[in-house]
Structures are given as structure tokens and as C-alpha cells.
Amino acid sequence: MYASTDSISLPDVTPELRQQLFSYVLQLADTSLILAHRISEWCGHGPVLEQDLAMANISLDLLGEARSYYQYAAELEGQGRTEDDLAYLRPAVEYRNPLLVEQPNGDFAHTILRQFLYDCFHYHLLVQLQAGPDRHLAAIAEKSVKEAAYHIKWSSEWVIRLGDGTDESRRRLEKAIGSLWRYRGELTTPTTTEQTLQAAGFVPDYAAIQQQIDAHVARVFEEATLPVPQGVFMQKGGKDGRHSEHLGYLLAELQYMQRAYPGMKW
């Protein structure tokens, strides 16, 4: 299910850098988990059975990716915490996912657009991480990039279908753009942790990724006959633990069992 990294030794870095790397891997893990969780809320309620299967696949891919990151984060930390400790026993302020992925599903157009905006970043990030100096991250990225390549294809096609479909689908997609575009900037705005790791060569340069994303968005929006929004103010904070009101509820559900029955095995 997840990339096998058991035989790879940890990167040889200073304790400070290792701490930063831990935070960053946790950010990747939280991001994949929260989005996987959101998509899994669709399960059984999709617009057509075939798409229920597709969305469950995407959710499973992201969940598997999250687990790989959590396991690696636990190793980097070296305090004996497990993937489940990291996912289930941290409060919202310690979660490091960007605001975009915690936004509620809304209607299908809203879910598709959220997915599309994330897929654009996710795919291009993984392409770069594959070639990075951290062999653990590179191995996880190498496995996940194949999945992400499928996700971006799926969500791009749906953006095109909905944009260039019926009046209603276009209206709904435009509404989603109005709600979600503001969260797009955070993905490629580096936090201090990301800046430190970029300087050390562990995290790719986001400016280059942004260009690739913009080119892809422009292509897809053109086919979808939609204008690319300009001059939108970008919200941020999730990657620093300052979340929207939605994350608390999501975690209350996600962590319910572990909080209600502490310390038990399942």
C-alpha cells in the first residue's frame, strides 16, 4: 500500500534541520490525510456509481500516501510515536495542512475544483520531490506521483466537463471558483520551515512549480471556456496551524474513537 522505505537510512543532517524536516513531512501527511478524509465523506453519495468508485480510489491513494509520510515523520522524530499517534492525538493547532484541503465538500463542482487546485500543486511537487536528496521522501514521491498523475487527469477532465457542460454546471463551478480560489496561493507560499528546507535543497523552489501550475490551469480553463481569475486576495495560515473553523469539526470526527477510548488497540 505504501512505499517501502525501511532500508533507507535517515538523511544525515543537523538536529535543527531534522526538526524542520519532521515538521515538513508532517505537513505533507496532514494535507493528504485531511483531503482523503474529505473525499471519503462522499462515499455512497456520489452522482453516479462509477464516480463513487473513482473518488474512493483517490481517497485511498491519498490515505496511503499520508500513512507513508506519518511513518517517516515518526522515524524522523524518533520519540516512539506511531502514525496513529500523529494523526489522532494532535490538536487542530498542531495540524499543518493548508486551508484549501480542509474546506467542506459542498456540491460536486466544489469538490472537483478543490481537488483540481490541489492536484495541480501536488503533482508538480511530487515530480520534484522524486529527485530530491531525501531518499525517503523521494521513494514516497515516486510511488505517489503515479497516483497524482491520475488524479490531475481526472479532476482536469471534470473541470472541463462542468465548465463547458450545461448552464447549471458552469454556474456551480463558477461559484466554487469564487469560494476556493483564495486558498490556492497558500500552497506555493513557503512557510519559514519550507524556506529553510528550500535553502538546504530539500524542498523544491515553489516559483518554478507555480509556473507549471499556471500553465496547466490556463490550458484546462481555456478548454472549460472559463476565465482564469485575476487579482484574488490569497488566504493563508493552515500551514502555520491557523486554520479555518472547519478543521475542528473534521478532527472531532476523525479522532473520536481515539479520544473517547484512549490507549486502546483497534
Added chain:
Amino acid sequence: MTQKEWPLWEVFIRSKQGLDHKHVGSLHAADAEMAIQNARDVYTRRLEGVSIWVVESKHVHASNPDDAAAFYEPANDKIYRHPTFYTVPDSIKHM
């Protein structure tokens, strides 16, 4: 509601290189691209395939079972098409 149903597609999967594509079932999709993606999501969740064909069901023409006798039985008595029909001396190898 009188909305039209998404077209039905027949799905064929090659389970590994070197084998034929085999019919595995059908699904609904609005277009061919979606049909291929749906086929991947529906029929290859357990590594069942390396290649997918889809064809809209309405384009499949089938023989009529009533013609079975006329179609297939004439092949029954043409045993000379099978290698075992011929005797070859034991001393002859590689044939």
C-alpha cells in the same frame, strides 16, 4: 425525470502482456475517456490489468444463437484441420 442515461460501454481487459483482451463487463460513461477511466477504477482495483479497451455497447454486433447450428456445427466434421488427424512415423521428430 426524462433525463438520458449515460451510454453503456463494454469493457475488455488485458490481464498481462502477451494475453488477449478479455471481456469483463460493462459500465456507464458520458464519453470514451471517462469510460476508460471508469473501467480502470471499476475493473482493475486489484491489479487485474495492463491494458483496457472500451466500446460502446450499441456498436457490438453479435451472432444470433439460432444460427449456432449453421455457424459452428459444420466445423465438427473437418477433423483434418487438427494435427492429430495425421499419423507420423515415430522416428520423425520435430513435427
Added chain:
Amino acid sequence: METLEVNLEEQFQTRIDADVRIEPKDWMPDAYRKTLIRQISQHAHSELVGMLPEGNWITRAPSLKRKAILLAKVQDEAGHGLYLYSAAETLGATRDQMLADLHSGKAKYSSIFNYPTLSWADMGTIGWLVDGAAILNQVPLCRTSYGPYARAMVRVCKEESFHQRQGFEIMQTLCEGAPEQKQMAQDALNRWWWPTLMMFGPKDADSPNTEQSMKWRIKRFTNDELRQKFVDMMVPQAEFLGLTVPDPELKWNEAKQGYDFGDVNWQEFWDVVKGNGPCNHERLQARVDAWEDGAWVREAALAHAEKRKQRAGTAAA
């Protein structure tokens, strides 16, 4: 003309008796076609509605591993529904019509899914008991007389085998865990045991279609036979887990080499079948909502495909 029809029916039965599979374009009696459409679509609807009670716990699964397993399992159910709809479509039914029948309440689905999932242990119990019961029903159908149905069932059964195991594993973990966990497991068994026995349908004496269905080999064991088999299979497993089956009349019968067990509450069974189970309304409503809320999506995809076709046509011209 009439004799011709009679001959066809006789020939048809001869083929069935010789275990020759019937394929979509073969001649078949109308009643066979109708019964099959009803049976296969009911089964498909059960998979579809069956996603809901388990889907209820995906977002609350207690570990990442369990979350992934549960999501994969519920996804499999969507897949199984799809295989079965696709088998029914070879008989001339359309999926839209079958879904319309589900949504209007005309078509039935397995009553078991009209019970609520109240604790995590219900995920274990559904996998272990409910899927265990389903497998008993389904394995014989891999040899059913209608080819596409049999092939769909082969696929379903192959995938289903992990479902029961993961359910048992959840139960075992709970039963070997803290007292609260064991209590959770026992409570779930108490709630699910009788509804699971009802899954096999009414008693043979009250199941008038069984004889014809067995003759057509679209049913291979009677309801009571399967129910007995199930009890005999499950009681030792419950004992292994250290759980008590909630039936005071349950007793080993040496002479018949099987368990005697109490009578199902048939009043409850018929209440649920008639739509008055604890969750009938919300399960059906959830399906109707998903379908209606998805209408604009399906429409948009078709509209877009149509536009592309036209553009391709214009470009070629």
C-alpha cells in the same frame, strides 16, 4: 405456435438440467428473465444501500489502517453493485429503470441494511456476520444458470473473501482488548444476530418461489438450509471470540449434527420488509438525494460529450 413455445421451454429446461449456461441472446422464458432481473437488481441495490451503514464509520475509523480497509471495502461494494447492474442490463433492464424502482420503493434490497450502525464494533459484526451470511448465499450463485450473473458472482465472491476476514479480525481485536471493547463487541452481536438470520428470507413454507427458482438454478439452496448452515458455522466462531449468541434456545443437536435454534421474530422481519425498519426511510432517502443531487452532474457530462462530438464533426467537415 403453442407447441413451438412448449418445445422451447422444454429445451430450455433440458439445457439448465445439463448445467449448460444460458447467455444473453439465448431464448429464455419471460418469467425466467423477469425473475432474474428482479433477483439481480435486488442484489445490486443491496450492495448500493449496503454502502451506507458502513460508510457511516469511514470518517470515524479508529486507526489509519482500519480507515483504509473500511473505505476499500465499501468501495468494493460499489464495484459489486456495478457488476450486478451490468449483469441485469444484459437481460434488457436499464440501470436508470432499476434505480427508479429502488427509489420509488418498488424494488427491494436486503433488509439488514435498515438497521443502524451504532458503534465501531458494528463494522466488525457486519464483516463477520452479515458478510458471512451473504457469502453463503453467493458462493452457490457462482454456478447459477445465467452466464453473466454467474460470472459477476465469481468476481464478487473473489473480492468478498477479504471482507469477512477483516470483520472477524476487528471482532477478535475487540474481544482481546479492554472490557469496554469486549462489551462493545457483545452489544453489536446482540443487535445484529437476529437480523442476520432474517437475511436468508422467510421460512421455506412461506417462500413460494423457491421451487421454481431452484428448478431454474438461480437459487441453489433453500432459505432454511442456508440459515441452518449459517448457525452451524457461526456458533463455534462466536465461542472462539468468547461472545454469547443471544438465543437462549440455541443447543447442539447430536442427532442432526447441527444446532437447534430459536425462531426468528417474523413480525419484525415483515415490518422491515414493508419499510418500517429503524432506518428504511433514511437509507432510501440518502439514495434518492444522491441521485437527485447528482442529476446536474450527469447532465453536464452528457452535454459536454455532445458538444465535443459536434465540434469534432465540424472540424472534420
